[in-house]
Amino acid sequence: MKSIVIVGGGSGGVSVANHLAYNLRGEMRSGNVSITVVEGSKSHYYQPGFLEIPFGMLEKDETYRPVEKMLARGIKLVNGMVKKIDLVGKKVHLDNRAIDYDFIVIATGASYNYDAVPGLRENTENMYSFQNAVDLEKKISGFNGGNIAVGVSSLPYKCTPAPLETVFLLDDYFRKRGIRDRVSITYFFPLPISFPGKDIAPAFDRMMKKRNIEERLGFNIKSVDGAKKELVSSGGDSIKYDLAIVVPPHRGAQVILDSGIGDQDGWIPVDKFTLQIDSHDNAYAIGDSTNLMVSKAGSVADAQAIVVSERIASSIHGDEPVQRYDGTGGALVLTGSKKAAMVNSSYDRPPVMLEENESFYWLKLIYNRVYWTVTEKAVLSEVIQ
Numbered sequence: 310m311k312s313i314v315i316v317g318g319g320s321g322g323v324s325v326a327n328h329l330a331y332n333l334r335g336e337m338r339s340g341n342v343s344i345t346v347v348e349g350s351k352s353h354y355y356q357p358g359f360l361e362i363p364f365g366m367l368e369k370d371e372t373y374r375p376v377e378k379m380l381a382r383g384i385k386l387v388n389g390m391v392k393k394i395d396l397v398g399k400k401v402h403l404d405n406r407a408i409d410y411d412f413i414v415i416a417t418g419a420s421y422n423y424d425a426v427p428g429l430r431e432n433t434e435n436m437y438s439f440q441n442a443v444d445l446e447k448k449i450s451g452f453n454g455g456n457i458a459v460g461v462s463s464l465p466y467k468c469t470p471a472p473l474e475t476v477f478l479l480d481d482y483f484r485k486r487g488i489r490d491r492v493s494i495t496y497f498f499p500l501p502i503s504f505p506g507k508d509i510a511p512a513f514d515r516m517m518k519k520r521n522i523e524e525r526l527g528f529n530i531k532s533v534d535g536a537k538k539e540l541v542s543s544g545g546d547s548i549k550y551d552l553a554i555v556v557p558p559h560r561g562a563q564v565i566l567d568s569g570i571g572d573q574d575g576w577i578p579v580d581k582f583t584l585q586i587d588s589h590d591n592a593y594a595i596g597d598s599t600n601l602m603v604s605k606a607g608s609v610a611d612a613q614a615i616v617v618s619e620r621i622a623s624s625i626h627g628d629e630p631v632q633r634y635d636g637t638g639g640a641l642v643l644t645g646s647k648k649a650a651m652v653n654s655s656y657d658r659p660p661v662m663l664e665e666n667e668s669f670y671w672l673k674l675i676y677n678r679v680y681w682t683v684t685e686k687a688v689l690s691e692v693i694q
């Protein structure tokens with residue numbers, strides 16, 4: 310019996326579990342393979358929906374479902390936090406038990422390090438968790454005028470276009486409320502360009518200019534002064550705000566830091582093509598948890614899940630695993646006024662943007678719904694039942 314353990318039942322974890330269950334359905338039926346997902350939360354969240362909750366585009370209860378509902382029949386779900394991952398002893402440790410594995414896939418995502426920026430937690434909002442998104446909806450609907458500062462603390466962070474989408478949606482939202490002239494919007498970013506893709510940053514600059522959104526580039530936030538309502542940069546500049554929406558600094562999950570298997574920020578070093586961790590043939594990491602220079606995006610986690618599930622299935626079948634991840638990732642970018650653009654990239658193709666249009670907007674709205682039913686991970690959970 311081969312035991313496969315997946316740590317994390319988020320976007321990548323569910324995807325890899327269901328692909329594995331599909332690729333190894335014969336072995337699962339005959340009792341030669343077991344697949345276990347260990348997830349600390351009771352809910353699986355569709356995080357792209359967090360961007361839409363504050364603008365009333367998606368109801369909050371449309372963004373999560375019980376984890377067990379996401380998994381194909383036969384996959385075991387252990388609901389609990391993994392405290393330590395032992396890649397040498399091939400065990401994952403929870404509070405009161407340990408699980409042995411032959412293969413492990415780590416999909417623990419990212420966590421937020423608010424303490425890196427004094428004043429950030431108490432004085433700013435964001436849409437990077439379910440609760441933050443729900444709180445932000447109240448702040449925006451109660452906002453009647455002043456400056457809204459939107460930006461990023463540091464790289465890397467999830468969904469690279471999300472802060473840009475936020476300024477576009479704010480512009481659209483306050484126009485519809487008829488008070489756009491009373492609201493100024495400032496976008497700040499730590500790099501000297503507005504987006505980490507130099508070929509498409511100018512297009513975002515033009516889109517912001519057209520919407521009268523001010524840009525403060527190269528702004529590295531050092532602290533937030535809640536009394537003066539100012540974001541302060543390491544260079545000594547400041548941005549006045551009445552409402553600050555700031556993407557918090559990201560790092561790897563606590564368990565990665567505690568297990569000593571990540572870099573200093575808790576990102577797991579993996580081979581960029583095989584997604585294997587260091588020299589461990591039987592250990593993989595996918596999605597936001599890795600140190601790869603690719604977007605931290607669900608599309609990336611899903612593409613990597615396919616590669617890893619096929620590699621593990623090959624190993625179990627006694628074949629040489631040959632599947633390789635090519636760096637593919639992409640996102641639909643909401644730009645307001647019922648439009649969206651699309652950004653795509655891979656290792657040998659720098660990010661390209663397909664211009665905003667209405668079809669992409671409807672595609673995004675459709676995807677919000679079909680995520681639960683006809684994406685690959687959802688279909689696979691049904692097919693093999």
Ligand SMILES: Cc1cc2nc3c(=O)[nH]c(=O)nc-3n(C[C@H](O)[C@H](O)[C@H](O)COP(=O)(O)OP(=O)(O)OC[C@H]3O[C@@H](n4cnc5c(N)ncnc54)[C@H](O)[C@@H]3O)c2cc1C
Nearest residue numbers: 317319320321349356357391418468596597605606607608
């Ligand atoms: C506002 C916003 C908008 C976004 N928009 C897009 C978009 O348009 N397109 C796109 O492709 N991506 C988007 N993303 C990014 C996308 O949601 C993530 O990249 C994706 O969820 C990553 O999948 P993952 O499996 O690596 O991590 P996650 O989905 O975050 O899952 C990690 C899981 O691990 C669990 N976990 C962590 N530690 C432990 C532990 N010790 N024990 C057990 N379980 C643990 C967590 O509870 C969580 O369920 C967006 C994200 C945000 C926040």
